[in-house]
Every structure is written in C-alpha cells, then in structure tokens.
Amino acid sequence: MKPTVLAPRSGLLLATAILLAGCDGPQSALAPAGDGAERIANLFWWMLGGSAVIWTLVLGLAAYVTRFSRGKHSLVASRWLILGGGVVFPTVVLSALLIYGLMLIPALRTPEDVGMRVEVSGEQWWWRVHYPSPDGGGPIELANEVRLPLGERVAFDLLSPDVIHSFWVPSLAGKVDMIPGRTTELIVQPTQLGTFRGACAEYCGTAHALMNFQVVVMEPAAFERWLAHQAEPAQPPRSEIAQRGLESFLANGCGACHAIRGTEADGRLGPDLTHVGSRLGLGADVLPNTTEAFVRWIGHTDRIKPDVRMPAYGMLPDDELAALATYLSELE
Amino acid sequence: MNERNDERHSDDQHKPAARWASLWLITVSPTIWAVHFLLCYVTAAIWCARVVGRNGMLGDARLLIAAYTVVALVGIVLTAWRGYRQHSYGEGSAPHNEDSSEDRYRFLGYATLLLSGLSAVATIFVALSAVFIRSCA
Numbered sequence: 155m156k157p158t159v160l161a162p163r164s165g166l167l168l169a170t171a172i173l174l175a176g177c178d179g180p181q182s183a184l185a186p187a188g189d190g191a192e193r194i195a196n197l198f199w200w201m202l203g204g205s206a207v208i209w210t211l212v213l214g215l216a217a218y219v220t221r222f223s224r225g226k227h228s229l230v231a232s233r234w235l236i237l238g239g240g241v242v243f244p245t246v247v248l249s250a251l252l253i254y255g256l257m258l259i260p261a262l263r264t265p266e267d268v269g270m271r272v273e274v275s276g277e278q279w280w281w282r283v284h285y286p287s288p289d290g291g292g293p294i295e296l297a298n299e300v301r302l303p304l305g306e307r308v309a310f311d312l313l314s315p316d317v318i319h320s321f322w323v324p325s326l327a328g329k330v331d332m333i334p335g336r337t338t339e340l341i342v343q344p345t346q347l348g349t350f351r352g353a354c355a356e357y358c359g360t361a362h363a364l365m366n367f368q369v370v371v372m373e374p375a376a377f378e379r380w381l382a383h384q385a386e387p388a389q390p391p392r393s394e395i396a397q398r399g400l401e402s403f404l405a406n407g408c409g410a411c412h413a414i415r416g417t418e419a420d421g422r423l424g425p426d427l428t429h430v431g432s433r434l435g436l437g438a439d440v441l442p443n444t445t446e447a448f449v450r451w452i453g454h455t456d457r458i459k460p461d462v463r464m465p466a467y468g469m470l471p472d473d474e475l476a477a478l479a480t481y482l483s484e485l486e
Numbered sequence: 487m488n489e490r491n492d493e494r495h496s497d498d499q500h501k502p503a504a505r506w507a508s509l510w511l512i513t514v515s516p517t518i519w520a521v522h523f524l525l526c527y528v529t530a531a532i533w534c535a536r537v538v539g540r541n542g543m544l545g546d547a548r549l550l551i552a553a554y555t556v557v558a559l560v561g562i563v564l565t566a567w568r569g570y571r572q573h574s575y576g577e578g579s580a581p582h583n584e585d586s587s588e589d590r591y592r593f594l595g596y597a598t599l600l601l602s603g604l605s606a607v608a609t610i611f612v613a614l615s616a617v618f619i620r621s622c623a
C-alpha cells in the first residue's frame with residue numbers, strides 16, 4: 155500500500171488556507187465590516203503588496219550579483235543604483251505612503267453627518283455605555299455591549315475613570331485610547347450586518363485580557379426597537395423563584411454597586427443590570443449568558459476574573475444563587 | 487608611530503585649524519528639523535487648546551507652520567551648501583577615507599550634506615501633515 159503523503163504543493167495550499175482562515179472572523183481587521191476598517195485594510199494590502207515587490211526586487215538583485223554577475227560592475231552604474239535605489243526610491247515610496255495615510259485621516263474623523271453619539275467608559279475591567287435616550291430624556295446607561303444601526307455614522311466619546319484602556323473593534327474601525335481626564339473620539343460607520351467582537355487593547359491591569367464586548371450591527375428599525383426596549387425599566391419577576399432572586403439581590407447589597415431600573419437597586423459602581431439577560435455575554439464577554447454562567451459568576455467571581463472589583467458570593471446557599479441567576483437571566 | 491604623525495603635521499601646508507575637526511556643522515540640520523517639529527507641534531497644540539477648540543480648524547496655524555517650514559528649509563539648504571563646499575575642498579572624492587585632516591574635513595562636510603538631505607525630507611514630511619489635516623479633530 156502506498157503511504158499517503160501530501161505533495162509539497164498541496165501542503166502549501168493547506169498552509170495558505172489555514173492562514174487565510176485565520177484572517178476571517180468577528181474580530182479581524184482583515185475582514186472589514188465598517189468604513190474605517192475598510193480603509194485601514196486597504197492601506198494594509200497596499201503596504202503588503204508593495205513590501206512584497208520591494209522584497210523580491212532586493213533579493214533578486216542580491217541573487218543577481220552573487221550568482222549570475224559576479225565580476226566587477228561599472229562604478230558609474232553602481233553609483234546611480236545606490237543613489238536611485240537607496241535615496242530616491244525610498245523617499246518617493248515613503249512620501250507616497252505618508253500622503254496616502256494622511257489623506258485617509260480627515261475622512262475618518264470629520265464630525266459631519268454623525269447621526270448618534272454614544273459614550274463608552276472603560277473601567278477595570280468592563281465597559282460602561284451611555285446611549286442617548288430615544289425620547290430625548292437623559293442618557294440611558296447600559297454595559298458591556300454595543301449595538302449600532304447599519305450604515306449610520308456613530309461617534310463614540312471614550313472615557314476612563316481609572317487607567318488607560320483602548321477601545322478596539324477590529325472589524326469596524328481603528329483603535330482609540332481611553333485616557334483618564336480626557337474625552338477621545340472614534341467615529342464608526344458599519345457597512346455590514348453581524349456580530350463583531352471588541353476588546354480592550356491597552357494593558358490595564360490583571361484582568362485586561364478579560365475585558366471584551368460584543369458589537370451587534372442591526373437594521374435601523376430593529377436597532378430603534380432595541381434601544382426603546384433598553385430604555386425601559388426592568389420587568390418585574392415573573393415567577394416565585396425570580397421574586398426570591400430579586401429579594402436576595404436587594405438583601406445582599408448587590409444594589410450598592412448595581413442598578414436595576416424599576417427596583418430600589420441604584421448602585422453606580424458596577425455595570426447596570428436592568429437588561430443584563432439580553433446581553434450576548436456575561437462579565438464583559440468572558441462567559442456565555444446562561445443561568446449556569448450567572449451562578450458561576452456570582453459564586454466564583456474572582457476565579458473567573460482575577461482581582462475583579464466585585465466580591466464573590468460563594469457563601470450563599472445553592473438555591474439562593476440559583477434564584478439570583480434565574481432572576482437576572484430573565485432581565486431581558 | 488608618534489614620529490609618523492609628527493611628520494605629517496609638520497608637512498601640512500595649511501595648518502589645520504581646530505575647527506577643521508569640528509563636529510558642530512553636521513548637527514545643524516537635524517537640530518533645525520527637531521526645532522521645526524517642536525514648533526509645529528506646540529503651535530498646533532496651543533491653537534487647538536486655546537484658540538479654536540478640539541473640533542476647530544487649524545486655519546491660520548497652518549500659515550505659521552508654512553512659515554516655519556520655509557525658514558527651516560532655507561536653514562537646511564544653507565547648511566547643505568556649506569557641507570557641499572567642505573566636501574569638495576581641494577581634490578579628492580568620496581568616500582574620503584584617508585587618514586589626513588583634509589579628508590576628515592571633507593568627510594564631515596559630506597556627512598553634513600547627506601544629513602541635510604535627510605533633514606529636509608523629514609521637515610517636509612512634518613509639514614505635510616498640516617497640508618492634509620485641516621482640523622484639530
């Protein structure tokens with residue numbers, strides 16, 4: 155029997171396929187789904203292509219002089235080559251790249267035709283989000299998830315109360331730092347529907363790598379419905395166990411740090427939980443949004459996120475944890 | 487070895503002045519580039535913070551930057567010219583690698599010329615940002 159050996163060519167194909175597959179996905183700057191990311195990806199491809207050409211050229215020349223034309227070269231020709239290839243060519247290429255790059259910036263940053271402003275504050279290690287109220291009232295506070303209407307230019311005002319974080323959704327736009335004491339701005343215009351992933355891109359302490367969020371790009375009408383729903387207070391508990399969950403939430407002091415609009419809980423230290431059940435992930439997208447995940451989060455918070463600014467409630471009896479989890483996961 | 491050096495020195499027709507080995511000239515152009523960058527930066531920063539606000543237009547600050555750039559380029563070209571004169575002193579062409587004070591002198595001139603070229607390009611690159619970016623945002 156012949157052993158099956160991959161021909162070198164198919165090995166190369168396979169490697170390329172794997173590499174290319176790595177470029178796709180919800181968190182890839184090379185699979186752009188927003189205006190900014192498209193321009194950045196274009197710049198990247200131009201630079202990649204250009205570098206490939208220059209690399210080939212330089213190695214080609216090196217091969218030429220070491221293998222094919224080993225003799226003496228004319229002094230004049232060599233001098234011109236050094237002047238042309240070493241001085242003029244790099245200057246021209248770098249100028250072209252600089253001008254191309256500079257021309258990209260104004261279009262990405264003009265505040266014209268911005269439809270909506272969303273405020274996001276990076277906090278160790280989660281995201282506080284404020285949307286403008288759909289009925290013109292004060293802003294609504296949400297957390298750990300961002301939704302955007304397809305095609306609309308949205309400006310993010312980026313803040314931080316503690317250390318420097320960086321707001322990055324590679325599929326949609328470039329990244330911008332969140333700096334204590336300042337407001338920075340990022341303008342995003344999604345061009346595709348879908349769910350994308352954002353991350354903190356500046357080391358901000360122990361749980362930095364566990365500070366992520368999901369971004370959902372929706373049809374404008376669906377977005378309006380979502381925002382109107384998020385602006386509403388929490389729905390009251392629908393079952394007895396959920397009722398016990400609410401009581402436990404209030405009795406254990408969770409309300410000192412968390413707000414659930416429509417209940418007595420109005421803490422501001424941690425994420426707003428009014429609609430926590432509607433989010434795609436839990437704990438800044440480190441756990442799935444399931445009842446079991448709520449139990450794990452509340453009972454073993456610091457094991458899931460080291461140094462987290464929320465005490466673990468592992469001392470609560472199992473049925474109380476289950477009640478809390480049921481109540482919270484139903485807050486859609 | 488000492489003897490040989492002494493001989494050479496006494497052979498020199500034109501006594502090499504101390505400035506012949508001076509490094510100052512080659513630092514001039516990069517310094518102009520650095521100062522130009524700093525001035526552009528500070529001007530834009532003050533303009534955006536105090537005059538027009540963070541979403542304002544650069545407006546007249548761009549004229550100032552243009553003026554700095556012209557002055558800087560004139561300085562760099564003059565330096566380059568002096569470097570060129572020094573590089574073509576007497577006879578002898580690059581790479582000026584003789585162990586003699588003339589060749590050291592020429593070498594420093596040549597380095598001045600090349601660094602002036604680099605500084606000119608860099609200064610223009612700095613100014614280009616004010617050409618393409620018109621607003622503080």
Ligand SMILES: [Cu+2]
Nearest residue numbers: 354356358362
């Ligand atoms: Cu971080």
